[in-house]
Amino acid sequence: MKRAITFALLGSCGFAVPALAQQSDATDGLGSVSSENSYGRDRNIGVLERRRPDYTPEPIQLGVLELMPRMAIGAGYDDNLYAQENDRIGDAYLRLRPRVSLVRPSPTLKLSLDGELDLLRYADRASENATQYSVNAGALYTISKSDTLNLTLRNGRYSQERVSPDSPTQASRPVRFTLSGGTATYTHVFNRLRVRGVVDVENRNYSDSVTPLGDPIDQDFRDHTTYTGTAVGEYALSPSIALFVAGSLNKRDYRERIGPVPARDSKGFELAGGASFELGRKARGALRLGYFQQDYRPVEFEDVSGLLVRGELAYFLTPLVTITGTVDRGIKETGVNGATGYLATNMTLRADYELLRNLIISAGGELEKRDFNNIDRRDDRWTWRGSASYLVSKRLALRLDVQRRTQSSWGATAGREFTDNRVSVGLTFSGL
Template sequence: MKPSSLSLLALALASTVLTALPAATPVSAQELQPGETVLERRRPEVEQLGIRAGSFRILPRIETGLTYESNVFATENDTRDDFIWVTQPRVDVRSDFNNHALNFSASGNIGRFFDYSSENYADYRAQVDGRYDITRDSSVSGLLFSRRDHEGRSDPNFDVSLATGTVVPRFAEPVNYFTHGGEASFNQRFNRLRVRLTGGAQYTSYQDAELTNGRTESQEDRDRWSYTGTARAGYEFIQGYEAFVQGSYNWTRYRLTPDFGGVNRDSDGYEIVGGLSTDLTGLINGEIYAGYLSRTYDDPTLKDFGGLALGGRLNWSVTQLTSVTGSLSRQVRESTYARGSQIASSYNRTVAAVGVDHELLRTLLLNARVQWRQDDFNGVDRTDDVYTLGAGASYQLSRYVFVNGGYTYEKRNSNLSGFDYSDNLVYLRVGAQM
């Protein structure tokens, strides 16, 4: 551990914010738009202008800086800390047509560890999306995306060995994977009735993993196609309030069947929910829903799932300077985790979070967040509860330069011995935009 280094980085973060205060402009709040939080509100005097190219605006930006992590390998004992240099470039291209829309975005997230270079990562995301307005009340939209990501040490799917009675990582480095896909939607409004039909598909492929024994292990039996079809109908029974029902069907097909362990992980599932959506301008907006969720597997050795589906998101504008956001979700996620003779078919992830954004000064924004996450495995006796606390600040030095800093604490409690961990992250980054 490096407590002195952590203290110095925290002091640097505090000093940056305090030094900026005298030069900050007084608060003069602009009206919040529906669905908008304080962090997302327009600030014309400092907002990004971009580069005009016909009917498009190109918005480039880059953010880079230092992160300190107290538990790089997410272990219960013998923790190792390190500094990480993080760089996050991004470019958005947005149309401003009178009708229709066409947008593009690309971003990267690159981390370089000072001591533990095995944990280095280079992720990216790219997306193009558009909307065609058929009439005033109907439209079609679609998107295509590609992204590279990695399974970090704290990921519930990160493979470990329990043969010795202790948790020993099998992988020598994070596992990289790619996801490519697309989605198409049709939206129609009939006076107070709104209907939306959506279909999507995506393909996920995993790169080979380096093992701690020096060998390389193929992960191609995790490669899979996922398809989803969704229909939703909502009725606005009072202005600002809409009741809706939504049904979706999904199916997953693995490239290799069975996998290297002789298991067929193909599955089919559905979700049926009903809920309430609200949009009271300037006060509260969002939706909540509940229903039933099911997933059935082709292999009889894998455990099926059926149970409560729930979710939602609400934005509450406490004042024009403070907004509170709450979110709740539950979904079934793919897993290849195994413990002895027990093989997980999947795990149910439930997430509940509350965040607060506050505009202390026109150029100084504060935020805080608390989150609870539970990963409950199907077919394996394992349940993880993960608690996260975070706070941060963003200071706009000018229209073109900004500083972000923050602190995050994360703790996992598992019913399995050796899977608990706690981690502290402190970051300070400088950004530039046009």
């Protein structure tokens, strides 16, 4: 059985674990515009990263350990559960997300362990119910003032959403998959120079689904393991700007497969350069430009290459309003039959407004453009979100979330076109 190797290119600030795209929901966290690894560029603080001691949950002290329990409870309604253009079916749902985090703080060796259970239950469509979980462990070892080693392990079970381009339209239930892996990050800082190396391993295993008549829908061709290795060098010209270069090689091996469609093995590379910067007290961000290329082993699969673009800019309009924009262009794997992957271009814009010290209102939009490789298909998906988070106390927070998604598709093998609206409310209990 073969394993897959992928070397993903780091951004100017660090390694990002592959995201699991999900619908927005009132049980989600607030998120943040992080100033981590910004060479002390903290003259201004984003709305979502601002410290609020009066509303920050306090952990339970267990000797040298800190225990942080959390329970998020939400209810909502989805008006197009199966992401169909016609014959839309809606349903109400209840969501429970208990989470426990355990941390052993230490200036030299910080240890952490957290687990979350995500129970999603629909009122009428039991086939869409999902039981998801994730378990994560980490160790941050401060070797010296200049050297740190960060180790993380992760394991989880997830349910793929109907709005995903990889979700089979004829499936009677969502596709389930497991994800496990680990990451090791070594960072060395010497005066103005920072060098970082990352090694990552990730395994994905997809379960088959079935049609309404009970016929199996094969998903084994998507199973693969990914190994990632990346190097980044960043040099601070001044406290306000740092230049960086990053490079990676990759090899993706899917498991051996018997059938008409061969495994989508490939090799490739990414090279990029850019800068992270702070523009006075008004903006903080990072931008990198480069080139990527992915060569597929089976001769019937087309190779792909192009311009790599990734960046983020946080603009502090006022101390109470933060506007954040991102752009990301690169290759993503897919479960669509016949396609080896797709070139994805994501652009987002979000505004966060601290109406009151304990009331945060957010609104934003996202455009994701997909150009599938090896088949004639192009997708455009717009996502609009609005939310309000009210921090009642250190233990209790309330949230309202509204989301609208639309998708258009073109080509000889065009995908689904749909509009989906979701509204939800939730509350979260945290800490003591």
